[in-house]
Structures are given as C-alpha cells and as structure tokens.
Amino acid sequence: MTDTAMTTEAIKQEERQSKIRANLKARHAAEKRFRSYGLVAIGAALLALSTLFFTIISNGASALFQTEVRMTIQLDSTLDPETMRAGDYQILIKKSLRDMFPDVARRDRKDLYAVVSNGAWYELLNHVQANPDLVGQTIEIWLPAADDVDMLMKGYIDRELPESDRRVNDQQIAWIDALVANDAIEKKFNTRLFTSGDSREPELAGFAGAAVGSFYTLLVTLALSFPIGVAAAVYLEEFAPKNKWTDLIEVNINNLAAVPSIVFGLLGLALFLNWFGLPRSAPLVGGMVLTLMTLPTIIIASRASLKSVPPSIREAALGMGASRLQVVGHHVLPLALPGMLTGTIIGMAQALGETAPLLMIGMVAFIADIPGGPTDPATVMPVQIYLWADSPERAFVERTSAAIMALLAFLIAMNLSAVLLRKRFERRW
Known part of the structure; x- marks a missing residue:
C-alpha cells in the first residue's frame, strides 16, 4: 500500500516537473520570438532610414x-x-x-x-x-x-x-x-548653392538666404524661450504653492505641448502682426511664434531636470543657513542646467524644422536677398524646401534634396550636441 502511494506521488511529481519544463520551454520560445520581433522592427526601421537617406543623397548630390x-x-x-x-x-x-x-x-x-x-x-x-x-x-x-x-x-x-x-x-x-x-x-x-539667395532660375538659386533667416529666427527663439522657460520652471517647481491654480497651470502647459503648431501660427498672425503691427515675414516675428511653440517643451524638460536634483542638496544648503533663493540659484539650478540645456536644444531642433506656423505669418514669400538682420524680410530652410519642392523645373528637385541634406545635417548636429552636453555635465546620484 505504501509502495503504491509512493509510486502515485512520484508520478504526480514527474507530471508537475513536465508541466514546469513545458512552461519554461514555452516562455523561452516566447522570449525568443519577442526578441526576433524587436530585431525585425529595428531592421525595418534602419532599412527605411537608409532608404530615406540614400534617396535624398542620390537626388541632392548632383546639386x-x-x-x-x-x-x-x-x-x-x-x-x-x-x-x-x-x-x-x-x-x-x-x-x-x-x-x-x-x-x-x-x-x-x-x-x-x-x-x-x-x-x-x-x-x-x-x-x-x-x-x-x-x-x-x-x-x-x-x-x-x-x-x-x-x-x-x-x-x-x-x-x-x-x-x-x-x-x-x-x-x-x-x-x-x-x-x-x-x-x-x-x-x-x-558655390552659388551655399552663397546665394533664392532665384526664379534654378541654376542661380541657393539656400544661403534661408539659412541666414533660420539663424536669426532661432536666435530670437533662443533669446526669448530659454530665460522665460527656465524662469517659469524654477518658479513652478521651487516657489509656487501647490494648489488648484498651479495644478491648472501645469495641466495647460502639458496640453500646450500637444497643440498643433499651426495654431501657434494663427496666434502669431492675430497677435504680433494684426495687433502689434510687427513686420510681416521677418525672423523677429518668426522667432516669437516659435517661442510660443517651444516654451512648453522647455518648461517640461526644465522641471524634470529640477526634480532630478536630490532633496539632500536643498536640505544641506538650507541647514547651512542659505535662503531659498540662494539654494536655488547657487546649488539646484547649476546642477539642473545640463538637463535644461538638453531640453532647450531639442526644442530648438523642433523649431528649426517647423513650417506651418511660419507660413501663417508670411514667411512663405519669395525672398531673393540675404537678410541683414532679424527685422528684414526672410524665409527659413523648411519653407525654402517647401517652395522648391513645389516648383515645376526638374533642376529644383536636386536643390530641394540638397537643402534637405543641409537641414538634416544641422538637426543631427543639434541633437548630437544635446547628447554630448548631457554626457559631459550630467551627475549621477
């Protein structure tokens, strides 16, 4: 009787182990499939990216x-x-x-x-x-x-x-x-491609005017968005009381980050051009419109960077007798600055590639001269690409691809600089 019970228990134990082995085998197989799916997805993405770059370079190299x-x-x-x-x-x-x-x-x-x-x-x-x-x-x-x-x-x-x-x-x-x-x-x-402005004749057209216009536009955007965004983030994170009004502000900032960019163009058209009477198609107005668009991104990134600073830094400074302003200005802000700069560069890269809001304020006009300042009429690289892509001449196709190559190179450089800044100044706690 005892031998029969032991045999039955052994059989059950063997069945349990068989089920465990089967489950392990199924889980390992599922893990391999999941890993394979990931590799296929990465391969497809790399293939699509390689095709994109090959098409652009092959079309633009002749320009x-x-x-x-x-x-x-x-x-x-x-x-x-x-x-x-x-x-x-x-x-x-x-x-x-x-x-x-x-x-x-x-x-x-x-x-x-x-x-x-x-x-x-x-x-x-x-x-x-x-x-x-x-x-x-x-x-x-x-x-x-x-x-x-x-x-x-x-x-x-x-x-x-x-x-x-x-x-x-x-x-x-x-x-x-x-x-x-x-x-x-x-x-x-x-050389005309890099030193000349736009032209009706494709053989004389260059993107120097659009590049300079983009530079002035980004300069205005950076001069406005970075100090305002950082100041707003510092106030909301370090000084603002936690109540329903600050909660409402935070919700609206997060919502503004998802608003279509053309809405900011409509706002700039109504506010800066129709109300304030600022010059149409000027980098000054374009920079102000892009500031409105990039502020939510910079504020969110800056707040996340401030939150990453350990509370012990604040407590130690307060314990040594520093005021709240001294704690933020001398300790918290310098430690959070690399993350803020990273968020700012990413926001600026996003602004560099925007077209829709600038179309609304007239930066789609044909500008043959290279602008000499932020108030001169100008266009920007994405709009220049849009104008050339819409031209019927075959010669504009290669110039469109060449301008895309230049824009992509600048965007990659900006994102690379953001990564390098974070690697260079980031401190792990």
Whole structure:
C-alpha cells in the first residue's frame, strides 16, 4: 500500500516537473520570438532610414555641381560699369555667343541664347563692378548654363527621346557638343548653392538666404524661450504653492505641448502682426511664434531636470543657513542646467524644422536677398524646401534634396550636441 502511494506521488511529481519544463520551454520560445520581433522592427526601421537617406543623397548630390560655359566677353573702353544696365550685360553675352557660333541663322538665335542662363548677366555685372580695370579688355569668364543644359549634362534629359519630348532641341544639343569638344563647357563646384539667395532660375538659386533667416529666427527663439522657460520652471517647481491654480497651470502647459503648431501660427498672425503691427515675414516675428511653440517643451524638460536634483542638496544648503533663493540659484539650478540645456536644444531642433506656423505669418514669400538682420524680410530652410519642392523645373528637385541634406545635417548636429552636453555635465546620484 505504501509502495503504491509512493509510486502515485512520484508520478504526480514527474507530471508537475513536465508541466514546469513545458512552461519554461514555452516562455523561452516566447522570449525568443519577442526578441526576433524587436530585431525585425529595428531592421525595418534602419532599412527605411537608409532608404530615406540614400534617396535624398542620390537626388541632392548632383546639386553640388553646376554646368558653366566659358565665354569671351569684349568690354569696350567706353563702357561705364556703374551706369551699365542689365540689358547692356545681356547684349555682351549674346554677342559672345554669336561670335562662338557665327553661322547660326537669325531665327535660331533665341535657342542659342537659351544655352546660357537668363541670369548670367548678374554674374558678369558683379565681376565687372568688382574689377573695373577690366573695362577695355577682352576677358574670359565662366557663366552658368541654363537649367535645361545642366540637366542634359547631368544625364537627366535623355538624348535618345524624340525632339518633341525633351526640353532641349537637336540644334542646342549640337551646340553643346561643340562646346564640350572645345572644353568650353563643364561641371564646376556649385558655390552659388551655399552663397546665394533664392532665384526664379534654378541654376542661380541657393539656400544661403534661408539659412541666414533660420539663424536669426532661432536666435530670437533662443533669446526669448530659454530665460522665460527656465524662469517659469524654477518658479513652478521651487516657489509656487501647490494648489488648484498651479495644478491648472501645469495641466495647460502639458496640453500646450500637444497643440498643433499651426495654431501657434494663427496666434502669431492675430497677435504680433494684426495687433502689434510687427513686420510681416521677418525672423523677429518668426522667432516669437516659435517661442510660443517651444516654451512648453522647455518648461517640461526644465522641471524634470529640477526634480532630478536630490532633496539632500536643498536640505544641506538650507541647514547651512542659505535662503531659498540662494539654494536655488547657487546649488539646484547649476546642477539642473545640463538637463535644461538638453531640453532647450531639442526644442530648438523642433523649431528649426517647423513650417506651418511660419507660413501663417508670411514667411512663405519669395525672398531673393540675404537678410541683414532679424527685422528684414526672410524665409527659413523648411519653407525654402517647401517652395522648391513645389516648383515645376526638374533642376529644383536636386536643390530641394540638397537643402534637405543641409537641414538634416544641422538637426543631427543639434541633437548630437544635446547628447554630448548631457554626457559631459550630467551627475549621477
């Protein structure tokens, strides 16, 4: 009888152990599946990110080079660089083209003139005005080719297509081939992309004006949002009484962080432009609008940084006789500052990529000049990308991708600096 009971107990024990082993096996299998799902998700994200970067870089790399034509310009000694008009420079360029191809019939001259950019006269003007001693001489100068010629040289226009299906006709291709044979046309590094403002002609367009506009806009945003955000966080966390009013303020700050950015643009339009009468399409107004948008982010990050400071720091300072203001100013705030700076940089990076609120205050206007200050009309990089992406010319596609590359590089640099600041100054308790 005893042997039978022991055998039954052993069987039950073996069954329990079998169930435990089966459960462990199932849990280990589930853990492996979960780990595999995570690896697949990370792989898919990396693949999507790599595809995005590859597409942008492959489209934008060609914008770093621009096709230029070597021209021989005769500057008559009777010319006055200060009084010459745009038409005078255009006449000089057209005469040079006719000298290069003297057999071109009058009816074909319009197509010949279209080989060189319509804005090439501006480059010639700047060159002559910068070197007035060239008047009376015959000079050689490289001038930008038209955007269609540039696209042909870069392979974006197929020569094999029927003439009616491409923007460059057979006669123009023959002239371009003649220029290539004489080493009078080639691709050079496109400095205009980094030094020029916007232009209707894609071969002359650059994002320097938008970059400077973004700089002034972020400068205004930083000058306003950082001190106001830090001051609000310090007050709410260190000095404000805990009651229903401060609870209401905290809830509203958290809610403002989730408000669509275009709402802040509407607020800026109504408040800064219509009520205060500030200049439209100016970095000053853009910075003020972006300040409203980034303040909740900075306040929330700053409060979290203040909360991370151990209470023992405050208690020790108070025990040594420091006032509440001295405790915050001399001890708590310096220790929380790295986290505050990190939150500020992340908020600024978010502001740099915003478009919708700036469209509402007129920063979508065509601005050809590089702004000289926060009150001058300007646009910003995201808006410039939006404008170029909406342009029908094929040459603007590569410039759009190049501007995206520059914007992404700056955003990555800002986020990297936030990480480095935290690693450099963060103290673990």
